[in-house]
Amino acid sequence: MQIEKQISKKKPTYFREHQEAIYKSLEDKHATVEIDKSDPLATRMTLNMGPQHPATHGVLRVLMELDGEVITKCRLDTGYLHRGIEKMAENKTYQEFMPYTDRMDYLSPYSNNVALCMAVERITKIEIPERASYIRMICCELARISSHLLWLGTMIMDAGALSYFLWTFREREKIYDIFDEVAGNRFTVSHSRIGGVNNDFTPVAVEKIRRFVKQFPDELKGWHKTLDRNRIFVDRNNGVGAIDHEEAIAIGLAGPSLRATGIAYDIRTFEPYMHYDEMDFVVPTRTEGDNLARYYCRMEEMAESIRIIEQCFDKMPKKGPVRVDDAKKSYPSKDEVYYSMEGLIHDFMMTDTGVCPPAGAESYHAIEAPKGELGFYIQSDGTGHPWRLKINSPSFSNLQGLETVLDGEMVADTVVIIGGLDPVMGDSDK
Amino acid sequence: MNTDTRDSILQDIKEFLGDDLLELNLEQAYPLLRISGSKIYDTCRFLKNTLHFIYLNEIIGTDRFTSEDRFEVIYHLISLRDRQRIFVKVYVDEEDPLLPTVNDIWKSANWHEREVYDMFGIRFEGHPDLRRIFLPEDFKYYPLRKEFPLLGVPGSLEMPNTTPDHD
Numbered sequence A: 001m002q003i004e005k006q007i008s009k010k011k012p013t014y015f016r017e018h019q020e021a022i023y024k025s026l027e028d029k030h031a032t033v034e035i036d037k038s039d040p041l042a043t044r045m046t047l048n049m050g051p052q053h054p055a056t057h058g059v060l061r062v063l064m065e066l067d068g069e070v071i072t073k074c075r076l077d078t079g080y081l082h083r084g085i086e087k088m089a090e091n092k093t094y095q096e097f098m099p100y101t102d103r104m105d106y107l108s109p110y111s112n113n114v115a116l117c118m119a120v121e122r123i124t125k126i127e128i129p130e131r132a133s134y135i136r137m138i139c140c141e142l143a144r145i146s147s148h149l150l151w152l153g154t155m156i157m158d159a160g161a162l163s164y165f166l167w168t169f170r171e172r173e174k175i176y177d178i179f180d181e182v183a184g185n186r187f188t189v190s191h192s193r194i195g196g197v198n199n200d201f202t203p204v205a206v207e208k209i210r211r212f213v214k215q216f217p218d219e220l221k222g223w224h225k226t227l228d229r230n231r232i233f234v235d236r237n238n239g240v241g242a243i244d245h246e247e248a249i250a251i252g253l254a255g256p257s258l259r260a261t262g263i264a265y266d267i268r269t270f271e272p273y274m275h276y277d278e279m280d281f282v283v284p285t286r287t288e289g290d291n292l293a294r295y296y297c298r299m300e301e302m303a304e305s306i307r308i309i310e311q312c313f314d315k316m317p318k319k320g321p322v323r324v325d326d327a328k329k330s331y332p333s334k335d336e337v338y339y340s341m342e343g344l345i346h347d348f349m350m351t352d353t354g355v356c357p358p359a360g361a362e363s364y365h366a367i368e369a370p371k372g373e374l375g376f377y378i379q380s381d382g383t384g385h386p387w388r389l390k391i392n393s394p395s396f397s398n399l400q401g402l403e404t405v406l407d408g409e410m411v412a413d414t415v416v417i418i419g420g421l422d423p424v425m426g427d428s429d430k
Numbered sequence B: 001m002n003t004d005t006r007d008s009i010l011q012d013i014k015e016f017l018g019d020d021l022l023e024l025n026l027e028q029a030y031p032l033l034r035i036s037g038s039k040i041y042d043t044c045r046f047l048k049n050t051l052h053f054i055y056l057n058e059i060i061g062t063d064r065f066t067s068e069d070r071f072e073v074i075y076h077l078i079s080l081r082d083r084q085r086i087f088v089k090v091y092v093d094e095e096d097p098l099l100p101t102v103n104d105i106w107k108s109a110n111w112h113e114r115e116v117y118d119m120f121g122i123r124f125e126g127h128p129d130l131r132r133i134f135l136p137e138d139f140k141y142y143p144l145r146k147e148f149p150l151l152g153v154p155g156s157l158e159m160p161n162t163t164p165d166h167d
Helices: A002-009 A016-028 A085-089 A094-102 A109-124 A130-158 A163-183 A203-227 A231-237 A245-250 A291-315 A334-339 A341-352 A394-405 A411-421 A425-429 B003-020 B037-049 B109-120
Strands: A044-049 A061-067 A070-077 A362-369 A372-380 A386-392 B021-025 B032-035 B055-063 B071-079 B084-092 B098-100 B123-125
Touching: A016 A061, A016 A070, A061 A411, A070 A394, A070 A411, A085 A094, A085 A386, A094 A109, A094 A341, A094 A386, A109 A130, A109 A362, A109 A372, A130 A163, A130 A203, A130 A291, A130 A411, A163 A203, A203 A291, A231 A291, A231 A411, A291 A411, A334 A341, A372 A394, A372 B055, A386 B055, A394 A411, A394 A425, A394 B109, B003 B021, B003 B032, B003 B037, B003 B084, B032 B037, B037 B071, B037 B084, B037 B098, B055 B109, B084 B098, B109 B123
Parallel strands: B032 B084, B098 B123
Antiparallel strands: A044 A061, A061 A070, A362 A372, A372 A386, B021 B032, B055 B071, B071 B084
């Protein structure tokens, strides 16, 4: 009796106000609907999922109120991975901040680097060499494939098939090898620089990418063969987590999740950056808006990425600089730094002060990251540090959508829906 | 970007706002308007219903660190039909930072407004669920305000004791 009393009276030890507030918020959701409070069969319960749940892809906590097996309403608790990178950005030069972006959406670091560098280049009006932007495009598309591969592996693992995780990671391993050769790092690449990229492709890197581009479509075809008509997979995803396009726009879904509802909103065609306007590719869309549609969109996007990489190799200039040759705008090359006095001074100046956008300038630039629109809004006060740097992250928008998508679904589908929306907490929690 | 459409949209906005359009910045890639704070709700409804800016991309808070009109809030809107992006900015004063919510215009404003509240302490009147989004409710500071120290405030959050004999 004593113990029972203790258990029922047990209050959360830490963050009491926070816990009370979130439970109250769950209680208040859809409060206009009159609910019969009596529950003779005791089918109603509140379930906490996460933050340490393997299927939440990080540290996401979902509070659900269940009626039997149906989720009547849910609330998300985010912020377990909040590191305050916007605050950190205000105390760093733009180039110093770039490695932090690797740690945001850690499944596609290259896209984040490029997004930040392009935002800074826009506000400081730097034109980058053509070869550099093709290198960025190729690597961004590789990052997209890499991110979608992880989504595929984990989402199917959540649906119950373990072997895909191994197969997709075998392909991811090849992309890691490519990035190792290109940037010197496998995972957190930090290869892009303001005003270009760090170094050119080596012949080995080109060979590795070409080999990957050649063999990957076959792999993709094999997966399509085993999944598209797989009874268990289709039953598990068809009609699950469905949302129509009006609702999707209203709750602000981003990326493939939005395109799966029929809105062809892709920054690569909406406002082409780099050389995407010269590329021949389609933006895959579906109209169903359910998990299966998201699966098809992402799978087709991977095939389109391969096409873009092939076209980039055809169109990119064979030789040329990969970084702006202007010491006021970009780091000098290492040869210059080691063998000339001016180079060393410029290197020091870039590290100490960095590029300085004009005072009072504010600008926004977005790219299409694998998960949706990733944009940086920068306000400058004329120094080398941003006055304010706001990150518009796709996972944040998608998680907000999850709160609506989950209502009315079965509790067993939660993991599949989270897997299908593909949030990354490092991106969402900033 | 189609400049004709942009010009006609800006013309419509100018006609709607009149004197309440305080500043129009066309030097950057996207038009940036500053309007008076009292008109923000009406302007947002006008932008959505008449000019088809149906997609609210984000809400940005900024600390200008001035004695008057200390904070600014920027609404980032997209018109998918006209392929336009627009930034609408309002200033908020430090004493009683309060804005009307746009939650009933765009449902997606919910979390973005919560983020601005969490980081700057700007409250949104009429918001259905104005809680902090990243930090726990027990935290009493607004971290993106400029006076908040980079290293944080020691002891501001109760943390678990990590020694093994702790109860």
